Amino acid sequence: MQQGELVSPLPPARGRLGSGTLSQPATDWEQRYRRTVIISDTAATAVVVASIGQFFGARDAANWHEKWGILAFGTELLVLASLALSRAWAPAVLGQGAEEFRRFGRSLFTATVVLALGGIALTSRNIKLWIFVAIPAIAVTTMTARYLLRLWLHKQRKEGRCLRPVLAAGSPATVHDLITRTRKFPHLGWRVEAVCTPDGLGPDNDQLDGVPVVGRLSDVANHVHRDGYRVVAVTPDAHWSPDSLQRLAWNLEGSDAEMVVAPVLMEVAGPRLHVDAVLGIPLLRVSMPAFTGGRRVIKGVVDRLGAAALILFFAPVMVVVALLVVADSRGGAVYRQRRVGKDGQEFTIFKFRTMVADADRVRAELADQNEGAGLLFKMRRDPRVTRVGGVLRKYSLDELPQLFNVLTGSMSLVGPRPPLPEESAAYGPDIRRRLLVKPGLTGLWQISGRSDLPWEEAVRLDLRYVEDWSLALDSVILWKTLRAVLRGQGAY
Structure with missing residues (x-):
């Protein structure tokens, strides 16, 4: 495949289960789950704000609409806006890992700072109530609701539902490791349904750990456009050079697939990894572990x-x-x-x-x-x-x-x-x-x-x-x- 070559126009299909039966597209449940989280956050924030406003505002009924109503509405709007701007509702982070809660915490911290600065600017005497009572109550309520939703999602995944269909592409050994991990931890939401290897062959009758080997590494984009895989997991292999990975990324454009490349530093993740562009070259920067500070x-x-x-x-x-x-x-x-x-x-x-x-x-x-x-x-x-x-x-x-x-x-x-x-x-x-x-x-x-x-x-x-x-x-x-x-x- 030469640089810039286009994939053949194949009709997209619905996501497949390992048994070969058709399933509902993964994007459907992802969007439903995202809408559920947004509704849950909005409802939990509204209940907390209304309860605090009603309880404390009743003591100052004369100024309710002028003071308490504005603060209540402003607090809820500020919290929801912070969640949206911090991408705390991004489908990629919902339901797994610490990143969801990290973004959530960053959103509430931002909302608290803005609320405090706004209260000081408006010389509001009641701003402490919203900072030290409302925001912590919102945090506890919404975090609890999110955790319950996550438990439900993980239960569904253990039963084989709400999983993203994955096409793994790499050497048989590294793909085997990926399949083993996804089966051991189904709550992470990945199910490897097809494999591409350097020679298009599998070690066990065109299969690798029971997963069909569907083609060579150069065929990955074709299979994604045809079969609707949601994740393309690229595992280490000598075939993957900067040029071949770039061509794969180009050829995946227009699909719903997310391309995930496993770095050589497999055990380094989270806040230590940063992607920087230096002189037009994308570099994966690994910061030192934080033992002090x-x-x-x-x-x-x-x-x-x-x-x-x-x-x-x-x-x-x-x-x-x-x-x-x-x-x-x-x-x-x-x-x-x-x-x-x-x-x-x-x-x-x-x-x-x-x-x-x-x-x-x-x-x-x-x-x-x-x-x-x-x-x-x-x-x-x-x-x-x-x-x-x-x-x-x-x-x-x-x-x-x-x-x-x-x-x-x-x-x-x-x-x-x-x-x-x-x-x-x-x-x-x-x-x-x-x-x-x-x-x-x-x-x-x-x-x-x-x-x-x-x-x-x-x-x-x-x-x-x-x-x-x-x-x-x-x-x-x-x-x-x-x-x-x-x-x-x-x-x-």
């Missing part, structure tokens, strides 16, 4: 305030758990263990005791029964675990005393898993990057399967957190931790 200060403040609040909230529970642990078996209620923290510094971690008093001594006798992955020692039916301890581990109640580690600064609410000294001593240079940040009470490993994860996957998740950390990602992890704890999956 203002965001880290904010994280530290949130950690300590959050830990203090959670200690007060869970104090009655911790007292009851401590009494149950002591009553169930001989020994103290709290177990102390040395762990490795930031920059390799050791600290003492606190947990409720879940094993018999001499568990560390007995461990050597159970070494040949280890079921843990990599450097971890784990047993699904560990004879050292007490009856109460089994329940505490299932619902992570044994980790509540670690809130005191967070309060004293040796741990964070979110971060990599804190390793044992013998584990840390066996780390290679790559894995030691886990120690660049404080270990966490919860993290990506906690919400992704815990002890059920293979060692390599657990390490990959920890390194991904170290590389791509953000306040928005922390918020998503904390939110998902509650669901993971209630399910008890992978905890033993």
Whole structure:
């Protein structure tokens, strides 16, 4: 295919399911979901603004229309305009990842700043009410509604609906990795329905992992225009040069397909990636990980305030758990263990005791029964675990005393898993990057399967957190931790 060559005019078809049956075009459900989110945001904002205006405005009925009505209408209009300008309703970010909530938070911050400046300019005495009451209430209400909508969308995707049909194009090995990941995480919304390889052949009777191989890499645009795929996922292969990728982008013009190119730096994503144009050349700029600075200060403040609040909230529970642990078996209620923290510094971690008093001594006798992955020692039916301890581990109640580690600064609410000294001593240079940040009470490993994860996957998740950390990602992890704890999956 030569530069500038046009694809053959093939009639567009409706999106296809893997079974070969026709489905409703993906753009239909995407637009419906987007409209639902917009309606939800508008309704939630209106309810909050009307409630606050009605409650406080009733005290100043004489000036309601003049003052409260204008502020109420202006606040709602400002919030919705900020959401639109920040592209918080873009279909590409709705329903997946932390980017949706990051844009949402940026929108509300912008609305707050504009509202404050407007109130100062108008010398309104009531502006504090709208800044410190209305905006936070809008944030809580709309975020809750969005999260419920996201849960519904993810449920639909796990049942095989509301998925974007994907055409994957690249080497068989890299396409295989993409197919495996999309099947493992259907909530992300991708379903690979066709594959193009360098020679147009698949390793298994013109199929790759059960997905039909429909042609060569040079045939990608033709298949997209004919079969209506919503995503073209370009995976690494020697065929893909700057010229061939540019021609593919040109030939996809006029279709509804989104072209996604997997960079070589597969584990670097999120806020660290930036696309810049330098001298007319598009460059992918990777910024350094943020280990210090203002965001880290904010994280530290949130950690300590959050830990203090959670200690007060869970104090009655911790007292009851401590009494149950002591009553169930001989020994103290709290177990102390040395762990490795930031920059390799050791600290003492606190947990409720879940094993018999001499568990560390007995461990050597159970070494040949280890079921843990990599450097971890784990047993699904560990004879050292007490009856109460089994329940505490299932619902992570044994980790509540670690809130005191967070309060004293040796741990964070979110971060990599804190390793044992013998584990840390066996780390290679790559894995030691886990120690660049404080270990966490919860993290990506906690919400992704815990002890059920293979060692390599657990390490990959920890390194991904170290590389791509953000306040928005922390918020998503904390939110998902509650669901993971209630399910008890992978905890033993």
